[in-house]
Amino acid sequence: MVTVRLAAPAEAVTLQAIAREAYRRYVPRIGREPAPMSADYGAAVRDGQAWVAVDQDQVIGFAVLVARPDHLLLENLAVRPSRQGGGAGSLLLALAQDEARRLRLAEIRLYTNEAMTENLSYYPRHGYTETHRAEHDGFRRVFFRKRIA
Numbered sequence: 001m002v003t004v005r006l007a008a009p010a011e012a013v014t015l016q017a018i019a020r021e022a023y024r025r026y027v028p029r030i031g032r033e034p035a036p037m038s039a040d041y042g043a044a045v046r047d048g049q050a051w052v053a054v055d056q057d058q059v060i061g062f063a064v065l066v067a068r069p070d071h072l073l074l075e076n077l078a079v080r081p082s083r084q085g086g087g088a089g090s091l092l093l094a095l096a097q098d099e100a101r102r103l104r105l106a107e108i109r110l111y112t113n114e115a116m117t118e119n120l121s122y123y124p125r126h127g128y129t130e131t132h133r134a135e136h137d138g139f140r141r142v143f144f145r146k147r148i149a
Contacts, residue, residue: 002088004095007050007062014059015041015050015078022078029115035137036076039064044075051095053079053088063092065099071145072100074110093126100148107148111141 007015019041023034044050044064053061061079065072074096079088100108112119114133120142124130128144135141 002053002055002060002086002091004051004053004091006048007045007052007059009042009045011052011059012042012045012050015045015052015062018059018062018080019076019078021080022084025081026113026116030113030139034113034116035139036078039076049075051092053092055083055088061088061092063096065096067099067103067105068109070105071107071109072096072103072105074108077110089122090126097146097148105148108146109143110145111136111143114140114142 019036019039023037026034041050049064049066051063051065052059060083061077063077064075066075074093077089077092079092096108100106108128110123110128112123114120120130123144126146128146131143131145133140133142
């Protein structure tokens with residue numbers, strides 16, 4: 001059974017490995033490594049922003065959640081490719097909603113690269129609405145939001 005919890009300090013290296021594994025397939029589409037492949041997961045763990053999905057004591061995915069004054073930013077969501085489609089991503093999205101409610105934030109925002117076409121249908125299936133597209137940090141990104149009741 002998959003569970004979620006805050007990431008432990010020693011797991012930062014695992015998050016980096018999962019990100020590299022999960023985002024590798026997008027390098028040819030984008031023409032360079034997506035930002036999550038080189039993110040500072042040690043800082044995210046230290047700041048209490050990294051959550052992990054665990055199955056049988058193995059970290060299989062993670063989410064980085066950053067509280068902002070008026071929303072929760074879902075900065076990153078990654079699941080090992082061998083475990084995608086098994087519900088870990090949905091569980092992490094549900095965690096984001098729970099965290100937004102706990103923090104009394106009315107909205108979750110996220111962005112993805114427009115070349116990550118799988119995400120352009122994945123997030124709407126989970127209630128996210130596309131708000132706009134723009135170049136951001138040198139990447140063509142698609143921005144989404146979800147209002148939390």
